[in-house]
Amino acid sequence: MPTTTRVARACALALAGLGLAGSTMSALPATAAPGAGQSDRTTSTRTTSDDMNRSPQDRSSHDRSAKRTPRKHARTSARLSAKRRVDSRVLAARNIAMRQRGDAYAYGAAGPDRFDCSGLIRYSYSRAGFAVPRTSRAQAAHARRIAKGSMRSGDLMFFYGGGGVYHAAIFLRWVGGKAQMLHAPGTGQRVRVATAWTPSWFGGTLRRA
Template sequence: MTAHAQVPSLLTRRVRRAGSVSALTIAAVGGTLLAPGAAGEAHAASPGFKALHVAAAKRGAPYRWGATGPRSFDCSGLTQYAFKAVGKKLPRTAAQQYNKTRRVRAAHRKPGDLVFFGYGRGIYHVGIYAGRGRMWHSPKTGSTVRLEKIWTKAVQYGRVR
């Protein structure tokens, strides 16, 4: 058997070991198998990384203004819900969440960091960074929680303490 032929079976074994981690979640973090509790990189056990998995599990939940889950969310309701599920308290709005996180430069962002969109001094949207320039978020009325490419470089990143 060639090394190339062994790759699918190795991936299959790792996915089975990961249990409930979906292929979509694996893809969201850059195609690597890093699940909470699995051996891997140091950030695998961080609250942000665990919250990322919680948000990914809500894929398809409808957007509803002011909703904080568990069946529907607005943007900050999704981030608040995901971090609460892993034992971290976040305030309710995107702007309040921005004020409670530690700033992280784009070059140092990690899966699980919050992605903030704003204009002037106001923050109007938040998502959870998933790696490879993508984030999980609940974007707007008529949409659902989804993984999406970050469409601008005019964002700021924050790490939940």
């Protein structure tokens, strides 16, 4: 066989071998990169391991905390409901007192058609469900003291001088920076709405804090 022919056959065989190797390599399945997917498995394993390694005391504390949350919400809701009920009763007492406008003043009287200042408060608030002392001084001690700026309709006003509290009224609203109130003024007068004649008074309330 001529030398040229043998050389040509050798080259052809070499090229055929290279083509076979290339097709074989392309047919091989792709190999995942080292560590791929391991992170997810590691995270899941770590989470499970953390849960399993948590002490019984920790698990118990977690369970108790989960149970306390609904109870806390229930208590908060109950407190808000109770405050709303008291607010409603305070306004009811104010409305009862407003219906006494025009009734005569009488020292020591607490209704139903004659009142002194503290008697009007006792009459109205007791009918709204409050236990209220009889005298203005006792009422001032009984009520929760509040700032004038926090006064709401139905709260109480206590006037004082050198001898202590001497008059009580029911707060209605602020008008031009002055307090409007309902009270039984004094001898010869009738229950009426008036403006506070002096700044020497402090506020009290039967509402809940």
